[in-house]
Amino acid sequence: MTGDLLTVEGLTKTFTTGGPPWNRHRVHALRDVSVSVDTGRTLGLVGESGSGKSTLGRCILGLEKAESGSVVFDGVETSSLSGRALVDFRRRVQPVFQDPFGSLDPRWPVGRSVREALDCFAIGTPVDRERRVLDLFDRVGLNPAFATRLPAALSGGQRQRVGIAAALASNPELIIADEPVSALDVSVQAQILNLLMDLQSDLGVASLFITHDLGVVEHVSDDIAVLFHGVVVETGDTDQVMTAPQHEYTRTLLKAIPRPPSDHQTGENHASS
């Protein structure tokens, strides 16, 4: 990992929980976190619930402000961005969330939500944008006729396809995908993962792929970073981490991946799986 596209260095983020002063406490969501993403590659960020994954994604997107550390995108420190440079950063770094229900306006036909992304970044002429919405639907495997439907009329998988179309509308160079398949049925998960991987290889877009599931990370990532209680305990390329994990916590995650019993396994293993 050279981090030529994104380099996060020494990021620390603490939340103070609400409530009366005598009942407040501080949560160290991220402690001195450093990760990097290379152009066109996928970094899988894995860790159990509450380990700080979403907070890291949100800090990179600028939705959350870290106390210390830096986020450098394409050579520029992002906390100092403003005006056109900030709009350009937002165009180049796009989020995909767990369930786009939250990000799609329930009153709008989904095509309008995708169109909004094009309008927001003033991409193409108005006529181009109409065509591009339909192209994007096609690209994510949705019949363009779906563009006129409301989010509630779509299945979870179809909504996530719309969410991906909206993220791709601005031709981003980096996608921050936060548990993009966790809310979906298992059968649909594989379809959406394959779609994301196909799009990435076709378009050359890089991604930070956030998940609690090391089995998913193994499938989609070039590199892996393991987060444990806000600390990165292991990073490396996917093969290296999966075959020779260095940290005890990574080994625990690995053991939790359901695997079909292989030939050399004993009956004991079969019985325990």
Ligand SMILES: Nc1ncnc2c1ncn2[C@@H]1O[C@H](COP(=O)(O)OP(=O)(O)O)[C@@H](O)[C@H]1O
């Ligand atoms: N806005 C917030 N206010 C207070 N605590 C928060 C907030 N967001 C996250 N946290 C806490 O920070 C920790 C990391 O959360 P999060 O980044 O959502 O983890 P993950 O995505 O890995 O499940 C958790 O303990 C969570 O409760």
Ligand SMILES: [Mg+2]
């Ligand atoms: Mg999360």
